[in-house]
Amino acid sequence: MSRSLREVTLWSGLVLVGMIVLTALVAMVWTPFDPIRVTPERLAPMSSRHWLGTDAYGIDILSQLMSGARTCLLVGMVSVAIAALVGIPLGLVIGIGGDRWWARLLLRISDMLYALPALLLAILLAAALGASTTTAMAAIGIATIPVFVRMTRAGTMQVMTRDYVASARVSGIGWPAIAWQHILPNVAPLLGVQASVSFATAILAEAALSYLGLSTPSTTPTWGRMINEAQRAIYTSPELTVWPALAIGMAVLGFNLLGDGLRDRLDPLLKEVS
Amino acid sequence: MSRRLLEVRDLHVSFGRSRTVGVDEVSLSLAAGERLGVIGESGSGKSVTALAVMGLLPENARPRGSVRWKGIELLGMPERRLARLRGTQLSMVFQEPLTALDPTMKAGRQVAEVLRLHRMSRGDTQERVVSMLGRVGLSEPERIADSYPHQLSGGQRQRVLMAMALVNRPELVICDEPTTALDVTVQKRVLDTLDHQLAESGAACLFISHDLAVVSRMAHRLVVMRHGRVVEAGSTQQVLTDPQHPYTRGLIATADLAAVVPGERLPVLEDFA
Numbered sequence: 131m132s133r134s135l136r137e138v139t140l141w142s143g144l145v146l147v148g149m150i151v152l153t154a155l156v157a158m159v160w161t162p163f164d165p166i167r168v169t170p171e172r173l174a175p176m177s178s179r180h181w182l183g184t185d186a187y188g189i190d191i192l193s194q195l196m197s198g199a200r201t202c203l204l205v206g207m208v209s210v211a212i213a214a215l216v217g218i219p220l221g222l223v224i225g226i227g228g229d230r231w232w233a234r235l236l237l238r239i240s241d242m243l244y245a246l247p248a249l250l251l252a253i254l255l256a257a258a259l260g261a262s263t264t265t266a267m268a269a270i271g272i273a274t275i276p277v278f279v280r281m282t283r284a285g286t287m288q289v290m291t292r293d294y295v296a297s298a299r300v301s302g303i304g305w306p307a308i309a310w311q312h313i314l315p316n317v318a319p320l321l322g323v324q325a326s327v328s329f330a331t332a333i334l335a336e337a338a339l340s341y342l343g344l345s346t347p348s349t350t351p352t353w354g355r356m357i358n359e360a361q362r363a364i365y366t367s368p369e370l371t372v373w374p375a376l377a378i379g380m381a382v383l384g385f386n387l388l389g390d391g392l393r394d395r396l397d398p399l400l401k402e403v404s
Numbered sequence: 405m406s407r408r409l410l411e412v413r414d415l416h417v418s419f420g421r422s423r424t425v426g427v428d429e430v431s432l433s434l435a436a437g438e439r440l441g442v443i444g445e446s447g448s449g450k451s452v453t454a455l456a457v458m459g460l461l462p463e464n465a466r467p468r469g470s471v472r473w474k475g476i477e478l479l480g481m482p483e484r485r486l487a488r489l490r491g492t493q494l495s496m497v498f499q500e501p502l503t504a505l506d507p508t509m510k511a512g513r514q515v516a517e518v519l520r521l522h523r524m525s526r527g528d529t530q531e532r533v534v535s536m537l538g539r540v541g542l543s544e545p546e547r548i549a550d551s552y553p554h555q556l557s558g559g560q561r562q563r564v565l566m567a568m569a570l571v572n573r574p575e576l577v578i579c580d581e582p583t584t585a586l587d588v589t590v591q592k593r594v595l596d597t598l599d600h601q602l603a604e605s606g607a608a609c610l611f612i613s614h615d616l617a618v619v620s621r622m623a624h625r626l627v628v629m630r631h632g633r634v635v636e637a638g639s640t641q642q643v644l645t646d647p648q649h650p651y652t653r654g655l656i657a658t659a660d661l662a663a664v665v666p667g668e669r670l671p672v673l674e675d676f677a
Binding site: 298 | 463489492495496506507514518572
């Protein structure tokens with residue numbers, strides 16, 4: 131890919147993500163209408179008053195979308211944070227452990243978690259604790275841990291072969307300090323890319339969970355549940371499914387493009403390392 | 405001969421399940437302040453010997469025999485104790501200046517990291533780092549200390565590595581092909597500095613190279629290795645003027661390019677076997 135095209139990827143990702151973040155920020159203080167109050171203006175078409183119309187309960191679509199951006203980003207951030215905070219240290223330890231039995235055991239346990247789908251985990255948690263944004267975030271976060279373990283371990287093992295790690299060991303520096311000062315900064319670009327891509331996956335998972343009613347309760351609008359509710363009016367107002375679907379698509383595309391763009395941008399750096 | 409600093413006896417290192425032999429029955433010893441050159445082609449076991457001394461062998465390696473440092477056995481020593489020893493008394497200059505420096509850390513901090521273990525104040529550390537960088541022949545040491553490795557030239561990086569190896573005043577410095585990655589003119593100047601610094605600090609040196617000219621310049625004594633074994637050992641003078649093993653004779657003859665008649669093919673090692 132040419133350099134300019136790579137830049138386009140990064141920038142379009144940044145613009146999309148920026149738009150969503152901005153929308154979420156605005157929605158925290160202002161939406162055109164109340165995104166949860168039922169009104170008599172049911173299934174209103176697009177107009178200057180309701181830009182994207184209203185749904186079967188007479189709630190403004192645009193307001194719901196804006197409010198949904200908040201939930202979507204919150205779930206994405208918290209679940210990626212859970213996955214990164216647990217997965218990165220674990221990946222570092224497993225990577226440093228190399229071929230030792232405990233490192234192999236930990237890796238297998240992480241792989242077992244990999245085999246457990248986020249959806250199943252969410253259903254389990256929702257059944258045990260009741261469906262809420264928290265259970266959705268926890269389920270998505272836990273299911274993403276192995277991704278970070280794998281990625282961090284791979285990067286760590288690569289960095290471990292470098293002479294500067296041997297050099298640090300020769301200087302008598304302990305493993306915790308080596309991990310923190312030498313390994314982590316060198317795998318950070320890799321993890322940044324992974325975080326962005328995982329963010330996209332988390333958004334999609336959240337949409338799926340809220341579509342199934344396994345996430346945020348109906349007091350807060352989410353894109354997934356908007357699709358679910360629009361389904362009832364799909365023959366009369368099919369456009370109602372389109373708006374939240376577009377929003378989800380945009381968010382997923384945005385974070386994926388950002389991840390791809392970051393990877394391409396950071397790649398020369400990674401090459402220089404090797 | 406003065407007190408033995410390092411004594412390697414019947415060192416045998418094999419790798420992996422197949423027990424591929426890397427080093428076989430290697431014995432060598434070093435007195436304080438002495439410089440021993442180890443020469444041999446790729447795969448002759450010279451680096452493995454160095455790694456065994458430093459306790460840096462890969463996990464799948466099985467070392468046997470004995471490596472004694474001032475009479476203390478290093479093989480099988482717990483990592484924690486070995487780490488303390490390595491930081492203060494033993495150090496190493498690595499081959500590839502590009503991979504031996506962390507690309508995400510400024511050069512000065514990398515030197516300081518080695519020092520910091522000895523509990524010094526921040527100002528003192530900074531001062532010693534800069535003075536050490538100056539001593540290894542870097543002009544503008546403050547600027548170098550504040551640069552990332554990719555902003556430095558190959559020779560500058562190698563000097564930073566040297567500073568890292570020497571800053572704790574070790575008693576033994578192991579140099580694993582320290583100038584192989586540099587071009588010839590830079591190589592000479594870096595070697596001059598290393599020579600000078602070693603002489604000044606009185607540190608002993610295990611100098612590993614495949615370059616006869618480089619080794620013979622740096623070392624008092626030579627060990628010639630081939631296929632994991634020591635084939636010849638003696639003072640540099642003796643080995644160079646009166647080589648006993650045909651392999652050593654070949655090495656010396658192939659290095660003497662002045663003896664080649666222009667237009668004739670260059671001699672190869674097989675000519676002397």
